[in-house]
Amino acid sequence: MVVHESEPFNAETSVAALGEGSMTPTDAFYVRDHGPVPEIDPHDWRLRVHGLVERELSLSLTALREAFREREVIATLQCAGNRRAGLMAIHDIPGESPWGPGATGTAAWSGVALADVLDLAGAAPGAGHVGFEGADPAAEATAGERFGGSIPLDKARRPEVLLAWAMNGHPLPPVHGAPVRVVVPGYIGARSIKWLERIELRAQPWTGYFQHVAYRLLPPEGEAGPGAGMPLGLVALNSDVLAPVDGQVLTTGPVQVRGYAFAGGERYVARVDVSVDGGATWSQAELLDDLGPWAWRHWRTTVHLAPGSHEIIVRAWDSSAATQPDDEAGMWNPKGYVNNARPRVRIQVV
C-alpha cells in the first residue's frame, strides 16, 4: 500500500495490487480514516436506530445476525479524493493528500440489508434521509464530533445498501470498520460509515462536518464553509490506467494496457477506448470480469508503439453515452474532489 498518513491511517492500494485482479484483497484495500481506529468489543456493541422511526431499536451483533437474512453484494468503494494527485499537479491543495488511482477498491461485502432494519424500525412521517454515525472521533471536525453522514431514504431502502460485518468472506478487520460498517454502493466512500453505532432517520440531510462542510465540490474560487458548494454523493463515471505506469520505459513490442472503469452502478460501463495518437483515433479495450452493477470493470487492450515518447489516453463511456472530461484543468475544484478526467500515461519505448 501507499501510505499517505499514519495517524489517522490513510493509505491507498498500490497500482501493482490493483492490477492483480478485479477483486481487491482485503489487506491491500484502501483506508481513508479521519480519526484513530476505535476499540470496540463486539459483545458490548449495540446499534441504535432512532429519530423519525415508529419504534426505536437497539440491536446487538447477535440480534442483527439472527433477525435478518444475510446478503452479499460485490461493490466498489471509491473515495471522493481518488486521483486527486492529477488536480494537485495543476495547483497544490494544502491539507489534502495526493491520492493516486488507488483510493478505490472492490470487495464482496456481507451483512444485512439496511432496508430490512428500516422495515423493522418503521419510517415515521417526514423521514427523508438516513443518517449514520460511527464511533470514531475526528480531530478536524467540531470538538467531540464523530464521523457521520446520510443518504436519501429512497437509496437506503435499496437492496444493495448493507450493514456489513464481513469483507471478502472474513470478518471486517478493525481498520475497515469492525464490527459493522455501512456499505453504500454507488456513493462516495465517505457515506459507507465505519464502526457504525447509530442510525438516525431524519427529515433533512446530515448537518455534521463530513457532509455539510467537508466532501463538497466547491466552485473554482470558492471557500469551504457550512453548506458551501454542492454536496457529493453519487459516484461519477471514472477510469484509470494500472499498466503501464506514467514514466515507464518499455522495450519495443506489444504493450498491454490495463486499468479500471466505474460508472457508479445506476449506470454501467458501456465502453472503454484507448488512444495512442493524442485522441485522433481510438481503439476499444476488452472489458473483463462483470461483477454486477455495483462494481468497476477492469479492462485491457494491446497497443503497438514505435520507439520514442508516447502518451496513452483513456476514455470510458457509461450507459447514458456520457464520457469523461478531457483533462483536469477543466474541472479544477479547491478541495480536489472527483477527478474523473481522462487518464493520461506518458511512456518511453526504446
Place this chain on the structure above:
Amino acid sequence: MVVHESEPFNAETSVAALGEGSMTPTDAFYVRDHGPVPEIDPHDWRLRVHGLVERELSLSLTALREAFREREVIATLQCAGNRRAGLMAIHDIPGESPWGPGATGTAAWSGVALADVLDLAGAAPGAGHVGFEGADPAAEATAGERFGGSIPLDKARRPEVLLAWAMNGHPLPPVHGAPVRVVVPGYIGARSIKWLERIELRAQPWTGYFQHVAYRLLPPEGEAGPGAGMPLGLVALNSDVLAPVDGQVLTTGPVQVRGYAFAGGERYVARVDVSVDGGATWSQAELLDDLGPWAWRHWRTTVHLAPGSHEIIVRAWDSSAATQPDDEAGMWNPKGYVNNARPRVRIQVV
C-alpha cells in the same frame, strides 16, 4: 420551428421559442418522426398488452381513462440527435439532420402510469423488458416495420413513466402521438413511442430496427449493423446556450447569457458555470424554475465584455459532480448522437 424535413416531419424548436420559458409550448415542441403521422380514430383505438404477461389486455381509451388514476409528470424529452450540428461541424454525417439545441423540450404530460397497466396485466416469470410499438410504419426500417423500442421492466414500473393522452393540459396533437403515447422521462426521446398500439413484455430488449440498429452509439470508426455499438437509453448530462446566439453582434454593456441544462432525472443539475476567458475562470449561473426531477433547468447569468471577439463557454455539473466533456472532437461518433460537449458561443461586442 426549424424544419429539417417535411416528410416525415422533423422540426426543432427555435432558440427564440426555447428561450421564452422553462415550459415549451406545445405548438413549438420538437417533432422527430420516422414515418407519416398515422390517422387513428380514438373510438376504434385499442391498446394491446401481451407477451410475458399473466393476462392479455385490450384497452380502449375509455377503459384506460376509467380504470386507472390520472397522473401528471413534467418531463423533458430529448432526441438522441439533439445538438448533432456540433458534431457535423467536424465531419459531415450523411443521411442525418443537423439538429441544433432545439431537439428537446419540456411539457406537462397527463395520462396513466404504465406501472398501473402492468400491474393489471401482471408480469410473468422471465419478463425483463417492456416493448412499445406505434402505428407508424417507417420507411428506413425493414419493410412493414413500425416504430418501436423497449425499456427495462424496472424503469417501466417507476411512477414517472406514463401512457399519456395530454400535453400541457390539452389532448395530444396528432403529430405528438394522439391518442396515446409513451413518455419515458430520463430516456432518449426514441423510447417515448407515439401512436402507441402495442405493449409487449419481453425477456430481452427490443430487436427492431430503431433500437437494435438505429439509435446506437457506434465507435469512431464503426459501421452500423444489428447490435453494433452500444444501445442508447439514459440521457446524459447536457446543456446549451439560448442567448446570445453564435455569431451575434452586441453593443457594450451587460450581456445576459441564458440556456438550459438537463441531467437525466436520476441525477439533477447541481451547478452551471459560464466562462468568458477560455475556461481560465468560471462564474456560476443562477438556476431558474425547478420543475422537478424529470425536467431541465433553465439558467441565466450576466457577463460584462469589452469590445472585441469573445467566446462564451458553459459547463453543467450533475449531482454526481460529473461535468460535460470539453469539446465535440473528443466524442465523435458516426451517427452523431449524444453531443453533450460544453457549448461555445462566439460573439462580437462593438
